[in-house]
Amino acid sequence: VIVSVKLSALKEGRWYEHGMRVGLGGLTTVVAGLIGDFWGPVEGGLFLALPVILCASATLVEAHERREKCERGLVGHRRGTDAAALEAAGAAIGSLGLASFALAVWLLAPNIGIASLGIGAVVWLLVAVTCWRLRRLAGRPYFCARPRRSDVSTQVN
Amino acid sequence: LRSQKVHKPDQEEFALDYVVRFMAGGLVVSAFAILGDMLRPKSFAGLFGAAPSVALATLSLAIVENGSAFAAVEGRSMVTWRIRPFNFLLHCLSNVDAFSDFRCRSDGISAGYLDACGVWSQTNHYWIGRDR
Numbered sequence: 409v410i411v412s413v414k415l416s417a418l419k420e421g422r423w424y425e426h427g428m429r430v431g432l433g434g435l436t437t438v439v440a441g442l443i444g445d446f447w448g449p450v451e452g453g454l455f456l457a458l459p460v461i462l463c464a465s466a467t468l469v470e471a472h473e474r475r476e477k478c479e480r481g482l483v484g485h486r487r488g489t490d491a492a493a494l495e496a497a498g499a500a501i502g503s504l505g506l507a508s509f510a511l512a513v514w515l516l517a518p519n520i521g522i523a524s525l526g527i528g529a530v531v532w533l534l535v536a537v538t539c540w541r542l543r544r545l546a547g548r549p550y551f552c553a554r555p556r557r558s559d560v561s562t563q564v565n
Numbered sequence: 566l567r568s569q570k571v572h573k574p575d576q577e578e579f580a581l582d583y584v585v586r587f588m589a590g591g592l593v594v595s596a597f598a599i600l601g602d603m604l605r606p607k608s609f610a611g612l613f614g615a616a617p618s619v620a621l622a623t624l625s626l627a628i629v630e631n632g633s634a635f636a637a638v639e640g641r642s643m644v645t646w647r648i649r650p651f652n653f654l655l656h657c658l659s660n661v662d663a664f665s666d667f668r669c670r671s672d673g674i675s676a677g678y679l680d681a682c683g684v685w686s687q688t689n690h691y692w693i694g695r696d697r
Contacts, residue, residue: 411609417602429598430591437590437622438583444627449635453642456623461598462614469607491607498611506643509617513624513640517633524633525625528640529617536612 420472429464436460457506462499466492501543505536582630589622 436458444452470488477484509532516524601613620643628636 412605413603414605415603418599421599421602426595426599429595432591433594433598433618434587434591436594437586437619440619440623441583441586441626444623444639449627449631449638450642452623452627453639456617456620456639457643458619459615460594460619461601461616462611464594465598465601465614469602494607495601495611495614498608499614500611501608502612502615505612506615506617506620509620510640510643513620514637514644517624517628517637517640519633521633522625522628524636525621525628529621532617536615540609540612 420476421468425468429461432464433460453510457510459499459503462496466495469495498540501539502536504539505532505534508532508535582626586622586626589626590619593622594618 436455440452440455440458443455470492472488473491474484474488477487509528512528512531513524516527520527597613597616597618601610601616604610604613624636624639627639
C-alpha cells in the first residue's frame with residue numbers, strides 16, 4: 409500500500425469544521441492545564457493522552473465521505489461509517505506510538521528538557537508507522553468491513 | 566509526586582497563560598487533523614488521530630513554566646494511562662464496532678462515541694483509584 413497525500417482534501421473542509429477543531433483542541437489543552445495546575449502533574453498527565461483529534465475528526469470524516477457519495481447520486485452512509493471505522497482502527501494502532509512518546513518524555517525530560525519532546529515526536533511517528541505496516545503485513549486486517557445485504561440492495565437500487 | 570512544586574502565577578499572568586494554551590493546543594490539534602485529512606489510505610491517516618497534539622502543547626509549556634521534572638511526571642502519568650489498561654485501544658475498538666454496527670447516520674456516530682467515552686472514563690477511573 410502506497411501512502412499518498414491528497415491536497416484536494418483541504419478544499420472539502422468547511423470553515424466551521426476547522427473552527428471546531430481549533431476550539432476543541434484549545435479547550436482540551438486548557439482543561440488539561442487547569443487539572444495539572446490544581447491537582448498536580450499525575451492527574452494532569454492523564455488528560456494529555458485524550459484522543460482529541462479522533463474526537464474532532466471521526467464525525468467530519470463520516471460527513472465528508474457521505475457528502476462525496478451524495479454528490480454522485482449515491483446513498484453514501486455505509487461508506488461514511490466505514491471510513492470513520494478505518495480512521496478509528498488507525499488511531500488504535502497510533503495509540504501505541506503515543507505511549508512511546510510518553511515513555512520517551514518520561515525518561516528523557518529530566519536530562520535534556522524540551523528536546524525530549526522532539527525526540528518523543530520522532531519516536532511516536534516511527535512506532536506508529538511500524539505498527540501500522542506490521543498490521544498490513546500480517547494479512548487480513550481485524551477491522552474488516554463486513555458486506556451487508558442491505559448495502560448491496562441499496563447500491564443496486 | 567504530590568509535593569512537586571508548581572509555578573503559581575498572578576491573576577493576569579494566569580489568564581494570559583491560558584489564552585496561550587488555548588491557541589497553542591488549538592493550532593497543534595488543527596495541524597495534525599489537517600495532515601490526517603490529506604493522507605491516504607484512511608487507516609494510515611487514523612494514526613494522526615492519536616497524535617500527541619495536546620501533550621506537545623501542554624508539555625512544552627509545562628517545561629518552560631514548571632521545569633523538566635514536572636513534565637517527566639506528566640509523561641509517566643501518560644504512560645500509566647496508556648499502557649497499563651490499553652485504555653485507548655479499548656476506546657477505539659468500541660468505536661470501530663459502533664461505527665460498523667450503527668445504521669442511522671450521525672446519530673450512530675455520536676452514540677458509538679459516547680459509549681466508547683464511557684468505557685474510557687470508567688477504566689481510567691478504575692486504574693486511578695487502584696493507584697492510590
